[in-house]
Amino acid sequence: MSTEISPQTADASDEVAARPAPPPRKRAGAGLLRTLSFRNISAVYVFVVLFVVYSFWVPETFLVWGTWTSLFDASATTALIAVGLVLPFAAGVFDLAIGAEVGLAAILVAWLLTSGEMPISQAILLTLVAGAVAGAASGLLIVRARIDSFIATLGLSSVLLAAIAWVSNGQQILNLPLEFQSLATDRHFGVTNAVLITLVVSLAIWYVLERTPLGRRVYATGSGPEAARLSGVHTTRVIVVCLIASGVVAAGAGILISSRLGVGAPTVGPSYLLPAIAAVFLGSTQFKGGRPNVWGTVIAVYVLAVGVKGLQLGGAPVWIPDLFNGAALLIAVGAARYQGRSRPRAAARKG
Amino acid sequence: MEPTPLLSVRNLSKTFPGVLALDQVSLDVHAGEIVAVVGQNGSGKSTLVKVLAGVYEPDPGAHIEVRDGAGNYLTGQRAMSDLHFIHQDLGLVPELSTIENIDIGRPLRHRGLTPYPRRAEVREFSAQVAEFGGHFDVTVPVHRLTAAERTIVAIARAMDGWERPDHVLVLDEPTAALHSDEVKLLFDAVRIVAARGGAVVFISHRLDEVTSLADRVVALRDGRVVGDTPAHAVDNTGLAELIVGRRMEETRREPGPIGKTVLSVQGLSGATLDQLSLELRAGEVVGVSGLLGSGREHLCGLVFGAIPRTRGVVHVAAGAPVPPDPRASIAAGMAYVPADRHRSGVILPMNVRENLTLPALRPLRRWWGGLHAKREGAETAHWVDRIQLRPALPERAVAAFSGGNQQKVALAKWLRAGPRVLLLDEPTQGVDIGARAALYDIVGQSVAAGCAVLICSSDDKELVAFCDRVLVLRDGRVVDELSGDELTPQALLEATVAPSGAATTPSTRHRNGTAHVH
Numbered sequence: 001m002s003t004e005i006s007p008q009t010a011d012a013s014d015e016v017a018a019r020p021a022p023p024p025r026k027r028a029g030a031g032l033l034r035t036l037s038f039r040n041i042s043a044v045y046v047f048v049v050l051f052v053v054y055s056f057w058v059p060e061t062f063l064v065w066g067t068w069t070s071l072f073d074a075s076a077t078t079a080l081i082a083v084g085l086v087l088p089f090a091a092g093v094f095d096l097a098i099g100a101e102v103g104l105a106a107i108l109v110a111w112l113l114t115s116g117e118m119p120i121s122q123a124i125l126l127t128l129v130a131g132a133v134a135g136a137a138s139g140l141l142i143v144r145a146r147i148d149s150f151i152a153t154l155g156l157s158s159v160l161l162a163a164i165a166w167v168s169n170g171q172q173i174l175n176l177p178l179e180f181q182s183l184a185t186d187r188h189f190g191v192t193n194a195v196l197i198t199l200v201v202s203l204a205i206w207y208v209l210e211r212t213p214l215g216r217r218v219y220a221t222g223s224g225p226e227a228a229r230l231s232g233v234h235t236t237r238v239i240v241v242c243l244i245a246s247g248v249v250a251a252g253a254g255i256l257i258s259s260r261l262g263v264g265a266p267t268v269g270p271s272y273l274l275p276a277i278a279a280v281f282l283g284s285t286q287f288k289g290g291r292p293n294v295w296g297t298v299i300a301v302y303v304l305a306v307g308v309k310g311l312q313l314g315g316a317p318v319w320i321p322d323l324f325n326g327a328a329l330l331i332a333v334g335a336a337r338y339q340g341r342s343r344p345r346a347a348a349r350k351g
Numbered sequence: 352m353e354p355t356p357l358l359s360v361r362n363l364s365k366t367f368p369g370v371l372a373l374d375q376v377s378l379d380v381h382a383g384e385i386v387a388v389v390g391q392n393g394s395g396k397s398t399l400v401k402v403l404a405g406v407y408e409p410d411p412g413a414h415i416e417v418r419d420g421a422g423n424y425l426t427g428q429r430a431m432s433d434l435h436f437i438h439q440d441l442g443l444v445p446e447l448s449t450i451e452n453i454d455i456g457r458p459l460r461h462r463g464l465t466p467y468p469r470r471a472e473v474r475e476f477s478a479q480v481a482e483f484g485g486h487f488d489v490t491v492p493v494h495r496l497t498a499a500e501r502t503i504v505a506i507a508r509a510m511d512g513w514e515r516p517d518h519v520l521v522l523d524e525p526t527a528a529l530h531s532d533e534v535k536l537l538f539d540a541v542r543i544v545a546a547r548g549g550a551v552v553f554i555s556h557r558l559d560e561v562t563s564l565a566d567r568v569v570a571l572r573d574g575r576v577v578g579d580t581p582a583h584a585v586d587n588t589g590l591a592e593l594i595v596g597r598r599m600e601e602t603r604r605e606p607g608p609i610g611k612t613v614l615s616v617q618g619l620s621g622a623t624l625d626q627l628s629l630e631l632r633a634g635e636v637v638g639v640s641g642l643l644g645s646g647r648e649h650l651c652g653l654v655f656g657a658i659p660r661t662r663g664v665v666h667v668a669a670g671a672p673v674p675p676d677p678r679a680s681i682a683a684g685m686a687y688v689p690a691d692r693h694r695s696g697v698i699l700p701m702n703v704r705e706n707l708t709l710p711a712l713r714p715l716r717r718w719w720g721g722l723h724a725k726r727e728g729a730e731t732a733h734w735v736d737r738i739q740l741r742p743a744l745p746e747r748a749v750a751a752f753s754g755g756n757q758q759k760v761a762l763a764k765w766l767r768a769g770p771r772v773l774l775l776d777e778p779t780q781g782v783d784i785g786a787r788a789a790l791y792d793i794v795g796q797s798v799a800a801g802c803a804v805l806i807c808s809s810d811d812k813e814l815v816a817f818c819d820r821v822l823v824l825r826d827g828r829v830v831d832e833l834s835g836d837e838l839t840p841q842a843l844l845e846a847t848v849a850p851s852g853a854a855t856t857p858s859t860r861h862r863n864g865t866a867h868v869h
């Protein structure tokens with residue numbers, strides 16, 4: 001349906017008209033050119049530019065292997081959260097509660113391990129279940145109570161933050177078992193567990209979204225909810241399932257954060273919201289011409305991380321990450337709008 | 352004494368990546384003239400309109416001029432204020448009401464912050480849509496209106512607030528969802544515009560409309576003007592030949608063997624329907640005719656469970672009652688092609704392949720849940736070929752196809768699922784006559800294989816040509832039924848628009864027990 005205004009004068013028509021459609025995918029030759037076009041993989045080009053600039057600016061710290069492994073590791077949780085967030089966005093709903101879900105999991109697992117005196121596996125399982133419940137709650141608010149996803153998850157986010165404060169009394173939870181602390185930082189194949197987990201989860205979500213009938217239904221729900229419903233897609237269930245899955249992934253990320261920090265910190269969660277959303281939006285402008293997608297998101301996370309890292313190495317003040325992430329989000333979305341690929345945002349506001 | 356044209360287009364070309372949509376088009380439209388633009392799906396008609404509207408930038412070298420009140424020719428932005436459009440997709444804001452949709456086209460001037468005189472406004476706009484035969488609540492969001500009602504809103508908006516009579520009105524398939532009687536209302540309005548000295552350009556796939564309304568016919572094929580003749584010089588067959596480029600036979604479907612009842616609907620109520628009952632048998636094609644508000648536009652959606660029903664039972668074959676839910680209906684073997692293609696029929700941003708396979712993904716699922724990509728590709732190729740998709744690019748977003756080709760996708764995705772009951776709501780709206788024959792051919796094959804088809808259409812001719820019998824609806828009930836030799840366009844039109852006095856005494860000929868009203 002048309003989303004624009006067409007007064008009797010001339011300025012508009014419909015989606016079809018006003019916005020050039022994504023070019024058809026073709027075989028080899030022309031296809032390769034299109035794949036490498038700035039439009040399709042701008043983030044990769046931005047990455048190259050950042051890399052070159054920082055290499056000249058702060059070569060002695062930027063071009064060091066340790067910088068890269070630590071950057072890789074430190075951004076793994078952001079990537080994990082963002083990848084989980086791809087699911088609700090693909091289904092056309094916002095999830096602003098993701099930061100609070102991360103925070104809740106981080107504090108809950110610490111509390112269960114210390115005050116609750118639970119074995120590690122049990123505490124982790126219960127925390128993941130809590131993530132699922134939080135996701136299900138947003139889902140039901142959206143599809144049952146029919147609250148706009150933006151408002152529903154914003155409200156839930158506030159409730160979860162209150163729960164965090166209640167569990168933690170606003171204090172850090174110390175003395176986590178050493179075994180738990182090594183969970184995120186142990187290395188296999190030369191990388192930390194956090195990176196491995198992120199990779200595995202990304203692969204799984206990518207496979208489901210791009211290579212299964214279920215993923216097709218998720219995108220259908222996000223791109224045309226009414227047409228999808230009439231085609232037999234259980235759109236409400238799709239939305240709830242996506243939110244549950246992203247809640248579980250967020251909880252997993254929260255667990256990894258507590259494990260890395262060695263404490264349960266009550267304030268860590270919300271700071272992940274903006275980078276994660278920025279990455280999903282940025283990512284949706286990559287590869288798929290407007291669809292939220294896993295690899296675009298992962299690349300976006302690391303481009304943002306590299307951008308911030310370089311500035312920090314160059315001695316930039318502490319407020320740089322916020323500025324960089326915020327500006328990147330605005331530029332990415334603005335550029336996508338300008339190119340006429342506004343679908344992820346338009347779709348994301350539905351539901 | 353050749354008068355100066357109101358709108359003049361010279362050497363207009365428009366290239367999309369890989370497609371030359373318009374090729375050196377030239378066109379003059381004079382004051383008081385009604386020009387019909389005809390052509391196959393994808394021949395460039397909508398593109399022409401959109402270039403005039405400034406939605407698309409034409410290729411360099413084009414010259415578009417509009418004559419203003421003082422007789423000067425304007426180009427570019429300033430010319431736009433004298434051009435008024437109704438686009439193929441209407442261009443309404445779905446979340447806004449009729450009032451708001453019309454009002455946003457009006458200049459703000461000094462009333463920016465003046466509160467609405469609510470009551471007066473409702474009265475004014477109700478009167479405005481009533482002029483075009485619309486009787487509905489002007490305060491509800493337009494997405495809650497039917498397709499035909501939305502068309503009326505778009506027309507009212509396009510004709511709102513003209514400063515001079517000699518403006519240019521451009522209509523891109525305004526009648527696709529209107530019944531021939533409603534079309535008359537619209538055409539009367541259009542004739543008034545022309546009589547006052549305005550110029551009208553309109554696009555339609557319905558040949559009768561073209562010959563009855565237009566003064567001149569311009570035919571496009573592959574973006575080129577291939578014909579420009581006075582309307583009285585061509586008849587339907589000549590016109591068809593001009594459009595398709597070859598002779599078209601007017602055919603009537605040969606009725607085939609009819610089997611057992613596969614769809615039975617009892618006491619269906621909801622939206623505009625009131626206790627409607629009907630039965631459909633295997634291999635049977637039943638048409639439904641009716642004016643706006645008769646229930647025609649809600650019947651398919653109610654049977655399928657797309658819109659909430661208040662009462663009634665639907666059975667498929669001997670199965671249990673089908674609950675009013677699309678998934679249950681699909682599981683029972685129903686398929687529904689809605690009239691509102693953009694919102695409900697296809698998913699515009701997704702490509703043809705993804706749209707085609709969406710209703711029946713299960714057969715493409717591997718045992719571990721993965722999608723059988725190769726089989727999906729093969730099936731897509733098969734259907735793209737079968738519906739003669741133009742251009743045949745299954746990986747392209749549906750949004751980039753012409754209206755008629757989008758409709759083919761909306762139909763094909765259900766035929767692929769192999770339904771027992773096919774519910775079609777305005778199935779050939781916006782489809783050119785060549786493709787229409789192809790679509791009916793495909794539907795006909797399903798019918799021959801035992802599928803039962805219900806067609807709700809505002810196009811009487813197509814009902815007559817394709818259906819075994821046609822039900823006539825009024826006020827949400829079946830008031831008449833025509834079949835066999837009685838089924839002629841003339842008889843159908845009379846039955847459909849019969850004055851309400853005659854309506855309450857349905858004719859007794861060929862009564863089919865199931866079509867009785869309560």
Ligand SMILES: Nc1ncnc2c1ncn2[C@@H]1O[C@H](COP(=O)(O)OP(=O)(O)OP(=O)(O)O)[C@@H](O)[C@H]1O
Pocket residue numbers: 016017019020021367368370371372390391392393394395396397398399439741742751752753754755756781783
């Ligand atoms: N945004 C677009 N991007 C690429 N190609 C387009 C775009 N819009 C239209 N086309 C192509 O331009 C050609 C002309 O399309 P147009 O919509 O003008 O056809 P039409 O004559 O209006 O057809 P219909 O009768 O089906 O409405 C088609 O081949 C179509 O695929």
Ligand SMILES: [Mg+2]
Pocket residue numbers: 396397398439523753754
């Ligand atoms: Mg068109």
